Amino acid sequence: MSAGDGNLGAGGQNRMARIRERYGVLRRRGDAIWARRYARLAIVLVAAAAVILFPYLFQPGSTFLFDLVEAVAFVVMALGLNVVVGFAGLLDLGYVAFFAIGAYTIGWFGSGFFAYVNHTKGIHILTSGLASTLPGIHINLTAGRQGITPIDPGQLPGLNPFDPLNLRPWYWVALGMVAIVLLVNVRLRDSRLGRAWVALREDEVAAASMGVPLVKTKLMAYATGAAFGGMSGAFIASYLNTVNADQFAFSFSIFVLAMVILGGLGSIWGVVLGAIVLSFINTWLIPSVIPNLSSKIGIKVDLTSLSYGIFGFLLVIMMVLRPQGLLPERRRKLEFVEHVGTGPTDMSAERV
Amino acid sequence: MEAARRWWSRYALIVFLLILPVAFGVHDIVATGGVTRIAENLKDGISNGAIWALVAIGYTLVYGIIELINFAHGDVFMIGSLVSTGLWGTLGLTLTTGTGGLIPGLILSLIIAMIACGSLNVLIERVGYRPLRGAPKLAPLITAVGFSFILQNVGLLWIGGSQTSVPDLLHAQQDLFNIGGVHIFRADLLSIAVMVPLVVLLVTFLARSRMGKAMRATAQNPEAARLMGINVDTTISVTFLLGGTLAGAAGLVYALYQTTIWYFQGFRAGLIAFTAAVMGGIGNVYGAVLGGLIIGCIQQISDNRLGGQWTNILVFGYLVAIMVLRPRGLLGEETREAG
Numbered sequence: 001m002s003a004g005d006g007n008l009g010a011g012g013q014n015r016m017a018r019i020r021e022r023y024g025v026l027r028r029r030g031d032a033i034w035a036r037r038y039a040r041l042a043i044v045l046v047a048a049a050a051v052i053l054f055p056y057l058f059q060p061g062s063t064f065l066f067d068l069v070e071a072v073a074f075v076v077m078a079l080g081l082n083v084v085v086g087f088a089g090l091l092d093l094g095y096v097a098f099f100a101i102g103a104y105t106i107g108w109f110g111s112g113f114f115a116y117v118n119h120t121k122g123i124h125i126l127t128s129g130l131a132s133t134l135p136g137i138h139i140n141l142t143a144g145r146q147g148i149t150p151i152d153p154g155q156l157p158g159l160n161p162f163d164p165l166n167l168r169p170w171y172w173v174a175l176g177m178v179a180i181v182l183l184v185n186v187r188l189r190d191s192r193l194g195r196a197w198v199a200l201r202e203d204e205v206a207a208a209s210m211g212v213p214l215v216k217t218k219l220m221a222y223a224t225g226a227a228f229g230g231m232s233g234a235f236i237a238s239y240l241n242t243v244n245a246d247q248f249a250f251s252f253s254i255f256v257l258a259m260v261i262l263g264g265l266g267s268i269w270g271v272v273l274g275a276i277v278l279s280f281i282n283t284w285l286i287p288s289v290i291p292n293l294s295s296k297i298g299i300k301v302d303l304t305s306l307s308y309g310i311f312g313f314l315l316v317i318m319m320v321l322r323p324q325g326l327l328p329e330r331r332r333k334l335e336f337v338e339h340v341g342t343g344p345t346d347m348s349a350e351r352v
Numbered sequence: 353m354e355a356a357r358r359w360w361s362r363y364a365l366i367v368f369l370l371i372l373p374v375a376f377g378v379h380d381i382v383a384t385g386g387v388t389r390i391a392e393n394l395k396d397g398i399s400n401g402a403i404w405a406l407v408a409i410g411y412t413l414v415y416g417i418i419e420l421i422n423f424a425h426g427d428v429f430m431i432g433s434l435v436s437t438g439l440w441g442t443l444g445l446t447l448t449t450g451t452g453g454l455i456p457g458l459i460l461s462l463i464i465a466m467i468a469c470g471s472l473n474v475l476i477e478r479v480g481y482r483p484l485r486g487a488p489k490l491a492p493l494i495t496a497v498g499f500s501f502i503l504q505n506v507g508l509l510w511i512g513g514s515q516t517s518v519p520d521l522l523h524a525q526q527d528l529f530n531i532g533g534v535h536i537f538r539a540d541l542l543s544i545a546v547m548v549p550l551v552v553l554l555v556t557f558l559a560r561s562r563m564g565k566a567m568r569a570t571a572q573n574p575e576a577a578r579l580m581g582i583n584v585d586t587t588i589s590v591t592f593l594l595g596g597t598l599a600g601a602a603g604l605v606y607a608l609y610q611t612t613i614w615y616f617q618g619f620r621a622g623l624i625a626f627t628a629a630v631m632g633g634i635g636n637v638y639g640a641v642l643g644g645l646i647i648g649c650i651q652q653i654s655d656n657r658l659g660g661q662w663t664n665i666l667v668f669g670y671l672v673a674i675m676v677l678r679p680r681g682l683l684g685e686e687t688r689e690a691g
Contacts (some may be wrong), residue, residue, distance in 0.1 A: 091490065250623065253425075254497050261494045305509060312501025316480055319495045323487030332488065 061165040064284070066165050069167055071279035072174035078259040078275035079181045079268065080228025082172070085257065086266035086329075087194060088221035092255050098226040100248040102233025107148040107243035108159065149245045168292065171237055177235065178272075181228055185268050197221055198200030198266075198331070262318055264325025266332065275328050285309060361685065365677045369670075372653050388533045393652045399540035401648020402547035403609065404448075406602035407625035408596030408632070410638035415634030416571045417591045419489065423496040424476055426622020427503035428469050428596055430559065432603020433613045434510055436465040447519050451617065454521060462546070463686075466600040473596025476588050500619070507615030515614040517641045522608050540607045546605050550598060551641055558637065563590055571635065624651075627671050632685020642682055646670075 035061045065255045077099065084092045194219045199207040208214050237243045243282045257276070265272020324332055366497035377390040394656035405511075407429050414422045439461040446456060558564035569577040570587045578584050606621075607613055620686040625640075628647045632639025647667055674682065 037674050085490065257482070258494050258497060259492075263489070265488050267492065306505060308508065309505030312498040312503075312505065315498030316495045319491055319498065320480070320483050323491050325486045325488075325491075325562045 019109065052172070054083075055152050055171050061167055062167075063169065066281060067283040068166075069170045069174055069239060070236070070283060071276045072171065072178055073232050073239065073278045074256070075272050075275040076177045076181050076232040076235070077175070077229055077256050078180075078263070078271050079185050079255050080225045080232065081227070082225075082260050082263075082266065082268065082271045083185065083188065083197075084221050084225035085260050086199040086264075086271065087189060087201065088218060089265075090221060092222070092225065093250070093257070095225070095229055095256055096250065098229030098234070099233035099252065100234075101245070102230030103237035104148075105244045106234040106237045143198070153243040174235060177231060181231075182268065184271075189268070190282060193217070193220060195300040201266075247271045258315060262315070262325060264328040264332070267325060267327050267329035269323050270327030270329065276324070281311065281314060365674065365682075366676065368673060372650065372666075376653060376657055379506065386533070390653075391534045393656050395534055395536065395540060395651055396656075397649030397652035398645050399537075399543045399609070399648070400652060401628075401645035402543040403602050403644075404621070404625050404628050404648055405641040406547055406550065406598045406605070407621055408628040408644045409551070409623075409637055410599050410630070411626050412629040412634055412640040413567075413591050413595045417588060418481070418492075418574075420481065420492050420496065420627065422595070423493065423622065424480075424503060425473070425497035425595065425599060426618035426620075426625065427500045427507070428473050428476075428618070429502055429599040429603050429606070429621055429625075430507055430613075430615065430618030431472060432465045432469045432600035433509055433527075433607045433617065434656075435468045435600070436604035437607050437613055438462045439464055440521065445519075445521055447521065447578060449521070458521070458608075462601060462604050463604070464637060464641065465604045466597040469600030469603065470593045470596035473592040473599070477589060477592040482588075491619070500622075503619070504615055507618070511613065513615065513617060515612045517612045520611045524609055525610060527663050532618055543605050543609055546601055547641075551637070552592065554598070555637055557594075563587070566664030567591055627667060631671050631674055631681055633681025636681070636683045636685065639681055639683035646682075673676060
């Protein structure tokens with residue numbers, strides 16, 4: 001209370017004091033918020049640096065790094081499917097198609113494929129010399145099981161062309177894709193469109209009666225998910241250096257779907273975790289750890305012959321132990337813990 | 353104009369379904385002067401489709417009651433084939449067994465395969481799906497996939513990775529009689545003779561018995577059924593039991609019919625049968641049977657006329673077209689509103 005307040009009455013002084021006190025509280029609260037923000041920013045920066053520098057812990061051409069890049073590419077794919085299945089609640093079993101389209105796109109334009117086709121067509125016309133044969137008929141766009149290979153590796157300005165012996169640039173590209181997709185995912189989730197998706201997932205009729213255009217919103221979800229699937233598909237094709245028809249099986253869709261559901265439907269970080277876990281179970285745990293295990297613990301059974309079963313068993317176990325997913329979305333976690341919408345605790349829980 | 357449009361909206365589907373057989377029938381008449389070949393295709397299709405129908409019923413019952421695509425169902429069917437062919441060895445059924453021993457032996461193995469697959473399906477439901485009853489609707493889908501992998505691995509360990517031929521006990525391709533030049537094989541009679549009574553029994557059970565009524569009530573609304581005093585968990589178990597027994601029967605018929613078994617046969621059969629269930633209108637038993645028969649015919653015509661590489665395109669093309677023309681499937685009811 002300074003002396004300059006002398007011309008105010010006692011009530012005025014009191015009011016001034018209250019205002020100052022209030023201001024102090026607000027300022028302290030504001031400082032706390034800013035401190036928390038800086039702390040969060042610092043954590044994000046440190047985590048980002050750790051993730052970016054992570055491949056320096058391994059040989060540039062090691063198998064682990066190879067699997068890691070694949071896992072990161074799967075994160076992109078799973079995040080794409082998460083928009084469709086997790087946000088909008090639409091079951092999509094044909095997701096592999098977008099992977100295929102992305103992969104073939106890079107297969108066609110990122111390799112000598114069209115040159116090759118033109119070449120054979122030329123020979124075909126020369127040798128047969130029949131005008132009745134349609135020249136286009138021998139163009140086989142997918143090259144079937146044989147596949148299109150090799151595919152040009154990626155290239156970044158200022159770096160050497162990517163090669164299979166140094167996987168770090170691949171990793172960074174994949175990481176960049178994840179960053180973009182994460183950003184898009186988070187921003188979409190918190191947008192008008194994202195809220196429309198969640199509303200649609202929770203209750204289609206209610207959403208429609210609140211003015212959410214069903215067809216358009218669903219199509220937007222499919223389109224967004226498909227875009228990410230195609231992006232990741234193009235990357236994987238270039239990374240594996242081949243595109244062939246056998247890669248695009250129905251089971252691939254199921255595999256990506258398992259990542260989304262296991263991670264936690266609609267939960268962005270859960271899906272990231274689910275994709276990494278399942279991808280590593282598939283590429284590292286089952287082919288390289290489990291076979292060694294049998295010799296280590298001294299059983300005679302050849303565990304490689306059980307790899308299918310072990311994968312299935314892990315899926316069942318993880319799902320039964322954590323039905324809501326590894327890192328459930330906050331909204332869904334509430335449904336599980338507080339039974340929102342299932343009992344009289346409705347009102348208290350909904351305020352959270 | 354208006355009349356034409358009304359006619360089209362009512363009969364487009366039928367026209368569409370008839371395109372393939374009629375086109376090839378006309379082709380046959382022009383080429384050979386008779387319709388024997390297309391009739392034979394359709395006969396093969398129906399007897400083959402009867403197997404898909406039995407598997408499809410399992411999908412449709414389970415989907416109808418808990419809205420789950422039971423991905424493990426195709427592999428339960430595969431286990432049915434393995435169990436029944438294994439039993440032939442145990443029972444000593446060989447190519448030289450006389451009719452007097454063969455028929456009781458096959459009936460016994462049919463019953464055991466049905467029981468085995470039924471219990472297996474119930475077990476899977478108990479371990480994999482029941483704990484997830486309160487989870488997101490898609491969670492049991494993943495355990496189903498997990499069980500599918502496990503069963504495939506069991507099959508792989510049991511008979512190895514390659515297609516295995518089994519003794520052609522019935523001499524499946526032997527002529528039984530022929531109608532107007534169409535040869536009816538023993539296998540054709542077998543698959544129809546197993547499918548029709550089982551479907552009739554199932555439909556009667558659903559329509560008449562107390563448990564069947566409980567199943568229909570649960571399918572309509574599980575909450576309301578529970579309030580009416582129906583034990584929903586038991587009802588669901590019975591549904592899985594019925595689906596499993598039919599898959600077991602289909603497994604035996606398949607082994608007798610195709611005389612080869614494979615650990616991966618269930619995956620393909622599952623996909624086809626699920627397609628059949630959706631095509632016929634999921635949740636509807638007759639729809640599943642109709643879908644199975646239609647898909648069997650499409651497959652036979654396509655395999656025989658266009659080549660096997662077109663079969664899947666044609667089957668799923670038909671599925672898409674039927675879904676567009678009639679979103680609820682051929683015999684499906686109006687879908688329940690969400691929530």
